[in-house]
Amino acid sequence: MIQGIFHYEFLQNAFLTGILIGILAPLLGVFIVVRRLSLIADALSHVTLAGIAASLLLERNVAALAGLNPLYLGMVFSVGGSLFIEKLRGVYKHYQELAIPIILSSGIGLGVIFISLANGFNTDLFSYLFGSVSAVSRTDLLVIFIISILVITVIILLYKELFLLSFDEEHAKASGIAAKSIHFIFIVMVALVIAASMRIVGILLVSSLMTLPVAASIRLAKGFKQTIFLSVLFGEISVLGGLFTAYYLDLAPGGTIVMLAVLILVIAIFYKKLIIKKHVLSEVESSER
Amino acid sequence: MQSIIEIKHLFYRYEKDTVLENINLSIPDGSFLAIVGPNGSGKSTLLKLILGLLKPQKGEIFLFGQEISKFKAWQQIGYVSQKANSFNTGFPATVFEVVASGLTKKLGMFKFFKKEHSRIVLDALDAVGMKNFHNRNIGELSGGQQQRVFIARALVSEPKLLILDEPTVGVDAENVNAFYQMLNDLNKNRGITLLLVTHDIGTISDKVTHVACLNKNMHFHGETSEFEQLKKEDMSKVYGHDVHLIAHNHDHGGVLK
Ligand SMILES: Nc1ncnc2c1ncn2[C@@H]1O[C@H](COP(=O)(O)OP(=O)(O)O)[C@@H](O)[C@H]1O
C-alpha cells in the first residue's frame, strides 16, 4: 500500500485529498455541532447531490460540456442552498430548524428528477454517493487544496468572532461584531467543504465526518481549542484508516471512514465512563483512609 | 454629575400592545440602579433598547451624552443578559476562553490574543472571585459561578457601565448575598456604574443607590410629593435609608396614546 501511494497517481490524489478533508470537515464540524446546526450539513450534502446529478445530465446532453467536473456544479448548488437556508431562517424566525428539512427535501427532489432524466444510476453517480478511492483526479485535488487554504485562513482570521458567535449569539450581536456577515461567510465555507468532501466520503456520509469526530472529542476535551484539535485528529485517523481499509478490501471508502469514526466515538464514550469511575473509586478510597 | 444614560419620552411596542410608555430615566455616573417590576413589565425590553438591540418607535436615548444612533463606543457598556445562564451548558470551552471572548470587539477583526490579554482575563476573573476556576470547562460550574464568569467576560473590555438582567436567577439562595457583595465591590472599587434588573429587593437594599419601578410606565404612583413621602417612609424601611427613587414622569401618570 505504502508503495502503491508512490506508484499510482490516483492513490496519491486520494490520500492527499483525504488528509485535507480530514482536517476541514471536523474543523468546521466543531462550530456546526456546538451551534446545534448539525443537520445543515445533511441538507447541503443533498443539495450538492442535486448539483452533481445536474452536472452529469448536462455532460451527457450538451456536447460542449462533456468532461465537465461535477465538483463545480456541486459547489454552486451547495453554496446556493446555504444562501437559501439563511434566507429561510430569516423568514421563519421562530422555527429556524424548518429551513433545513425544506432545503433537504428540495435537494433530494431535484436530485431524483435529474437522475431520472439522465436515465438512472450509473457507476459515476454511485461513486459520488458513497465515495471512491480511484475517482479523485488531479483537478479535484487542486480545487480541494485551494478550498483548504481558503477555509483554514478564514478560520484563523475569524477565530475569535466565530467562537463568540457559537458560544453566545446574542452577546455577539450586542457587542457589535458583524455577526451576520461572519455567519454568512461561515455557512458558505461549510457549503464548499461539503462539496469538496464528497469525492472521498460520498454525499450521503459527508455530514458524519463533520459530526462524529466532534461528538467523540467533546466527551474528552478540555476547552474549545482542544476540542478542535481532537476532532481533527479523530477525523484524520478515520479518513486515513478508512481509505487504507477500503483500498485493501475493495470497499466504498465512505462506509469504512464513517465506521471508523463510529468506533472512535464508542471508545471515547467508554473511556470517559472509565475515567469517571476511576475518579469516584479513588475518591471513595481516599475518604475511607 | 454627568448622566451615563439619559432617556426621554421613550415608547416601545413589539406588535400592537405598548410595552413601554413614556419612559424618562437618568442614570448618574457611578450609581448602582436597580430596576424592579413584575414579569412582563418591559424590563428586559428597556435594557435591549439601551443596548441598541431594539429601536424605539418614539423618544430619545443618550449614552454618555451622545444620541444612541451616533454612539460608537459600545465597549464601554458591558451586558450580562437574562439568558446568560441558559446557554448551551455542554459547550466545550474553558472559563478562560469564555472570558477572553469578551475582548473580541475591543481587539477588532483580524487581531489575535496575546500574552498581555491573558493578564486582563485573569484580572477580571479575580475581580469576580473566579480566578482559580480559569481552566475548568464552563459547563462544570454552578449557576452562580457561571454568572460570575459572564460578568468577568463583560469586565475585560473595561466598561464604564455594566448592565445585568436578572443575574441571580440561577444563583442558589445562600450565595445571592455574596453575589451582590461582589457587584457592590465592582461599583465601589472600580467605579463601574451598574444597572441591574432584579426581584431581590430585600437583598440589594443596602447596596444600590437608586431604585426605579417599571410597569409599562416608570412610576411611583402619584404626585411627586407623595413620592417624596413614599421615599421617606416606606422606601427607607424597605430599601434602607440611602436609597432614592429616580425617574421623572413629567406627566404624572397621564396616559399618552
Ligand atoms: N420578541 C418579542 N416579541 C413580541 N413581544 C415581546 C417580545 N419580547 C417581549 N415581548 C412582550 O413584551 C412585554 C415585556 O417583556 P420583557 O421586556 O421581556 O419583560 P420583563 O423582562 O420585565 O419580564 C411582555 O408582555 C412580552 O410578552
Ligand SMILES: [Mg+2]
Ligand atoms: Mg426579563
